[in-house]
Amino acid sequence: MIEKNGVPSMNQVKAEFPTQETLAKPKAIIECYKRIPCNPCETSCPFDAITVGEDINERPRIDFEKCTGCGICVYNCPGLAITVTQIKGDQAHLKIPYEFTPLPEKGESVNVMSRSGEVITQGTVTKVQAGKKQNKTALIHLSIPKEFLYDAITIEVSYGS
């Protein structure tokens, strides 16, 4: 239970996803399960696809028609609660926020983690965006087997550097 251990239920997760048909194009998946006073997702979106509204404590709502999956909200979300997902054949393409060093490199094979912190599969880094715009929250593009679409959330961080 998310209030006890930080892990949302599969029902909660799936409720934030559009249909798999919609995911033929990249879409932002917003996992902001509890009301908090925060709205940079709304103000950073260049396409007005995300609405929090007058009361900044409301949970964000997304219009998948307007969302282009650009990923700007991903690195502007202070809670690192947004990812972008797209289905391409038997692969799922993810854009995830990442704030650890060293950054993974393009082409690198990485361990992919679930929301409960377990390694579930391997993925390939396809691109790393870590410029001025991202301001130290890098955007990692990742390709993983499609079957892990609803389970994958981040990549493993190694310790002891």
Add this chain to the structure above:
Amino acid sequence: MQNKEAIVIGGGPAGLTAALELLKAGASVCLIDRNERLGGQLTKQTHMFFGSEKQYASHRGIDILEILTNSLGKYGNKLEILTETTVVGMYRDKVLSCVSGDKFFKLQGEKIIFATGASEKALPFENNDLPGVYAAGAVQTLMNEYGIKPGEKVLMVGSGNIGLIVSYQLMQAGVEVVALVEAADRIGGYLVHASKIKRLGVDILTNTSVKRAIGKDSVEAAEIWELDEQWQGIEGSERTLEVDTICVAVGLAPLTELLQQMGVNVKYVNELGGNVPILDEQYQTSVEGVYACGDLANIEEASSAMVEGRIVGINAARSLGRSVENADFRIKALRHELKDLRGGPPGDKVRKGLKKLGVAT
């Protein structure tokens, strides 16, 4: 003794914005901070802030500090900054005694703004005086300001935003967070922060606390145990975790001692963190011309502290006879910002506390 138009004590988020508003209105400001540099907690807040654009949401605390200090820089000799200066005494006639290095001096201010913040609460458990037991804020200072790792394996105690954020920042520094324990039956801070560390493998254990630290000269392990509904440890549920650091993040208490020295009326309000000054509509204490804002007035996020600082700065400037452009409108807008920041579930506690204090929210 030197006389000042306005003295701001504490250069954290609330003090900085209060000073800025006073300067904007043309007042002279003496800004005092006991640390080497201004910023208070902002100096180590490497995470992005929540809130809205008006409180610099999505900017990191350290970057917000730069924005605020750059703004202060525009006011030249109207602003006097006394760092590494501690206010050690406070009198009813608004005289402050200060210590800086081996110098002792007195200042008197027409208006005095207290933005002294808060201190971390301690947690009683066996061996909590062993080296390796830290307050979370101290760990954050060591890591993010001085680049020093506090240890290699950490037990975090407390799941408020500080416990959750410092856990994440420990991991960013390459330190393993073995577990996070929380005495309550649910996570106290924002769930997005909790999910951020959980997905990287940190176990969050609710209804659990630290029983004792184990070690000869420093922490070698921590014994944790489960708590029952009355928050009593359950015999037989003990587990030993191999850690060299125990990081305590169990809340903050407002630093009201100086205010109390000068006879300001305070009230104990649990929801606000302890003894807090009783304030009027203007954020003025029971002593005329003395104001309070930020964590000193009620424990909250830095976003709210910055808004309160602005309100106090405008109010104090006006009572100095300075003209503030659109003052009424701005105060109204700032109060609205506070209402927004406190409007959701995370604001329940503060709203309840302020109600007890008789403050309209």
